[in-house]
Amino acid sequence: MEAPSTFETVPDLSAFFGPPARRIVVHRSFAYWQAERRVFGTMIWGRPDEADVDEMCAAHEVGADPLFAGHTSLVDLRAVEAVDLLAFERLLTYLKKRRDAWSPNVAHQAVLHRGGFAHATVAGMFQFLNPGHPVSFTDDPVAAYDAVGASEERPALEALRATLLGAPDVVRRTQTAFDTLPPRSDFTAVARLVGMSVRSLQRRLAEVGSSLRLERQKRMLRASERLLEGTELDLDAIAALVGASSASQLVRLFREHRGTTPGALRKRQRP
Structure with a gap:
């Protein structure tokens, strides 16, 4: 994938456990990134299915590792077009099961959305889960990146997002x-x-x-x-x-x- 030079595209999640760096792994309907060991993020687009959710769950397991205790997290839902109910149920089941493993590792989580039914559904999921860490919701990208301490990364990640979504x-x-x-x-x-x-x-x-x-x-x-x-x-x-x-x-x-x-x-x- 085309990516700004400040983020290295890596083939799989194992690279996230290397020395602190800016990395990103890209899948069919989402990308998972890290800014050193302090901030993690997920960009989601389209209509993720059950196979996509399985890959997302594997990414969430990275954030549950003790190596990344105290990190912040940004979930970007702006490009989600629709919610697959079976995939949504699969994700909800996983998050409920693993909530006590990943939530203590997160200092703060921001959910970036653009409104509408699909976004309200996913955002409502976070409230239903009642995680042990603070979660904020916003439709302002600047506020979202600020909330997780990733203001410096925002230009590169927004450029990356535009590249990913611009390609067929x-x-x-x-x-x-x-x-x-x-x-x-x-x-x-x-x-x-x-x-x-x-x-x-x-x-x-x-x-x-x-x-x-x-x-x-x-x-x-x-x-x-x-x-x-x-x-x-x-x-x-x-x-x-x-x-x-x-x-x-x-x-x-x-x-x-x-x-x-x-x-x-x-x-x-x-x-």
């Missing part, structure tokens, strides 16, 4: 697959993770103006930008890590898609 579903799923798999994975592995044949996936991507080749190039660029900013590796080493055939290929990709070169980008990032 098939593009989001393909980007997630590329971010999850090893850099040199073939298109068959990507299509399998998306749940389609290569031919079907290529057709669906073509319908929205993309392709597997283009999404692979975007993945190379995202990974390269993080390495250019966060490491001292030379371009040959970066090319090898992101799955490019050579440093020259990376230079061509940066000129084509970013209008600059990797070297020039690194200089701008490090004045």
